[in-house]
Amino acid sequence: MNNKEKLRKAGLRPTKQRMIIADILLGGINRHFTAENLQNEINSSGKSMSIATIYNCLKKFRNCGLIKQVESSKDTAIFDTNINQHHHFLNEDTGELIDIENDAVNLRKLPEIPQGYLNNGVEVLIKIKKQI
Amino acid sequence: MNNKEKLRKAGLRPTKQRMIIADILLGGINRHFTAENLQNEINSSGKSMSIATIYNCLKKFRNCGLIKQVESSKDTAIFDTNINQHHHFLNEDTGELIDIENDAVNLRKLPEIPQGYLNNGVEVLIKIKKQI
DNA sequence: CAAGTAGTTTAGAACGATTTTAAAGTAAAA
């Protein structure tokens, strides 16, 4: 399925701007990035896009499940093209995130989900720092 | 150990403002809160404190290990008085966090820590949402 | 205790990330 079809299937009009972002984000190597990272990459390729549009698109993409947003205590939102359930190393010295594939982690025991609620995904974060 | 001693031991001068915050946060029931939550609570008790001071104190408390900051994709920083290693349910409908005690989770398999790095804590986040 | 000094608080300004506004532009529907 090409990117235009992916957008259509997600209920999003394939505008010029969304196609530019889809071409960068979808179907390539997985990555973690900020809105500003993405704008810089668009600029480097000789194109340009309003930062408002970038935020609009990322929010739409996220709400459609085309990308995810990472839980992070940094003050800038971090997005993730890896939409499979997976886990992360967090380098606490640098803030860098590294993917951990889902099957590299195995949970022997989990608490009961509160009454009336559904498990909507489990994420493991392994904080690491450089050895001294 | 009383709060004044706790601050001293952490290398922090027990100022009037830090004692007010310590009295609210330390040694009570564990909770998750924002800087604004804390200011509202201080205000409700008839006291007042500059928001800059609240941020200053929370940062000092966090750096001393008296409180933690939660990994969260919300744009407001969330702090946690539970400084033990533990896990969370995240109610994705409301943003509410619920503590999961460390021994309620058991990890059978973890990936290898990258060469030259140390494991500095593992956090499990279980996202939940209301059943439909 | 009295001074001295180093650390702290504060209001307000500044900042950086994100959202809103409102007008112009574009994609899809009729």
Place this chain on the structure above:
DNA sequence: TTTTACTTTAAAATCGTTCTAAACTACTTG
């Protein structure tokens, strides 16, 4: 083709947080 709803944009606004610089206070030293 005309109409409609949706999208993009620059610029302003907003929001959480940090900075500035002056006043204040806790601790140290004499």
